[in-house]
Amino acid sequence: MESEAGGRMIIRNQRWPLVRSIDTPWGTYTPGYEVIVLRGAPRSGIEVCLDTDGHSPSAICHEFTVQAADLFEWPADIAHGTPVGYARHRTYMEPPCEQCRTHHSLTKRAQRIRTGAQAGIKVPREFLGELLQNATLEAWAEAERLWGRATVDALLDAA
Numbered sequence: 446m447e448s449e450a451g452g453r454m455i456i457r458n459q460r461w462p463l464v465r466s467i468d469t470p471w472g473t474y475t476p477g478y479e480v481i482v483l484r485g486a487p488r489s490g491i492e493v494c495l496d497t498d499g500h501s502p503s504a505i506c507h508e509f510t511v512q513a514a515d516l517f518e519w520p521a522d523i524a525h526g527t528p529v530g531y532a533r534h535r536t537y538m539e540p541p542c543e544q545c546r547t548h549h550s551l552t553k554r555a556q557r558i559r560t561g562a563q564a565g566i567k568v569p570r571e572f573l574g575e576l577l578q579n580a581t582l583e584a585w586a587e588a589e590r591l592w593g594r595a596t597v598d599a600l601l602d603a604a
Contacts, residue, residue, distance in 0.1 A: 457482055457483065457484060458481060458482065458483075459481070459482050460479045460480070460481055460482075461479065461480055461481075461482060461493075461516045461517075462476070462477050462478065462479050462480075462516075463475070463476050463477065463478050463479075463480060463511075463515055463516065464476055464514075464515065464516060464517060464518055465514070465515055467509070467511055467515055469495065469507070469509050470507075471495065471496065471507050474495065480493035480494060480495055480511070480516075481493060481494040481506075482516075482538075483508065484538075485538035485539075486510045490510040490511065490512060490513075491510065491511055491512070491513060491515075491516065491537075491538050491539075492508055492509070492510050493508070493509055493510075493511055493516075494506040494507070494508060495507040495508075495509055512539075513537045513538065513539035516537070517537060519533070525542055525544040525545050526544035526545055526547070526548045527545070527548060528548070528549070528552070530542075530544070530545045530548075531545040531546070531548065531549045554566070570599075570600055570603040571603050571604055573600050573603075573604075574600040574601050574602070574603045574604025575604045577597065577600055577601060577604070578601065578604055585597070
């Protein structure tokens with residue numbers, strides 16, 4: 446999958462220019478300086494290699510963790526909380542934001558329920574009681590068959 450901005454994904458061993466300055470123990474690296482992506486790192490980081498001459502045996506590789514925002518800017522045309530937004534985070538080796546993670550989680554849960562991989566979901570008893578109050582007689586009978594009369598009564602009391 447290609448990204449929208451720049452048409453490139455962050456892939457290990459690929460060269461990427463910095464989009465903002467970073468301060469390291471070896472000095473300050475300015476925008477445009479090319480680094481080599483090594484791997485994802487904890488807490489939204491990406492481990493990169495600085496000061497290389499092509500990974501020859503004599504190459505100096507200073508490993509440093511940068512933030513995803515040091516390597517790319519979020520494009521204005523991609524919204525958070527969408528499948529494309531979630532994919533954008535994953536493509537750039539960063540944990541998804543809350544909006545994107547929530548949307549992805551809800552979408553995947555619905556998919557698991559539709560395919561039968563997940564049998565059910567947790568529902569607050571108050572909400573279930575409200576549903577039962579507005580249910581048809583057939584639904585009441587099925588609820589009593591599944592859970593028993595005492596449980597149905599307790600759910601109605603909770604509503």
